Amino acid sequence: MTKKLSTNDIFAKIEKGEPVDVKEVEFVSPDTMRDKLYAKITEMPSSINHFADLCGIYPSHLHEFLKGTKNLGRDKLIIVCIVLKLNLRETREVLKCTLQSDFYPKNQRDFIIMSGIKAHRSVDDINELLMNNGLSILSWFTAHLIPVVTLLFTHHYSARCFGMNLP
Numbered sequence: 001m002t003k004k005l006s007t008n009d010i011f012a013k014i015e016k017g018e019p020v021d022v023k024e025v026e027f028v029s030p031d032t033m034r035d036k037l038y039a040k041i042t043e044m045p046s047s048i049n050h051f052a053d054l055c056g057i058y059p060s061h062l063h064e065f066l067k068g069t070k071n072l073g074r075d076k077l078i079i080v081c082i083v084l085k086l087n088l089r090e091t092r093e094v095l096k097c098t099l100q101s102d103f104y105p106k107n108q109r110d111f112i113i114m115s116g117i118k119a120h121r122s123v124d125d126i127n128e129l130l131m132n133n134g135l136s137i138l139s140w141f142t143a144h145l146i147p148v149v150t151l152l153f154t155h156h157y158s159a160r161c162f163g164m165n166l167p
Contacts, residue, residue, distance in 0.1 A: 031068055033097035038066045040084050055079045056139070074100040075139040078113060079123055088117045109135045 004026040005013070013020050041051050048066075052059040057076055064070035072080065077100055081091040095102050103110040109130060116126035127137040 028097045030098050033094055034066055034068055037080065037084070037094065040086075041066075044084075051083065054083050071098070073139070079138055082117060082121075082123050082126070085120070086117075088114060091117055108133065113138070 002021070002023045005020070005024045010020055010025060041048055044051055046054075048062060049059040052062040055062070055076070056079065057072070061070060061072070065072045074095065077094055077098060078091065081094050086094065092102055103114050105111050105114060112129050112133060112135065113126055116129060121129075123138055130137045
């Protein structure tokens, strides 16, 4: 049995112009990663629909992704990984295997997300750090923000109706 090369070894050989025997490469597919994610999701004590809610994803969208008929964007995949409590290495593997771009540590947004994952922070905590640095937040927040904005708008509007001056 031929020893499989690591990703770094494959890159090194290609960069040096050395031949790479395909028998030394363990190719991955998005289907394999989807199967791994499905297994991790089903290990959780809640239903897949509840898990989708925790991620701010429509349950039908998550089911379609897990069946391979729909893709999730990079932010949604990162959120799934955070909710599953995957470590940074596992999260990077998910991104690569689902053909999404890996983290780039010299990008401030990616750096904050990576640091948050390493520190086992929640999506809310990471989004707060992103917002505090004037960066775009992970898209989960917008799905959960709509009811909050509606509530704040209603409160603000009601307060003005009663003569209160709110900012």
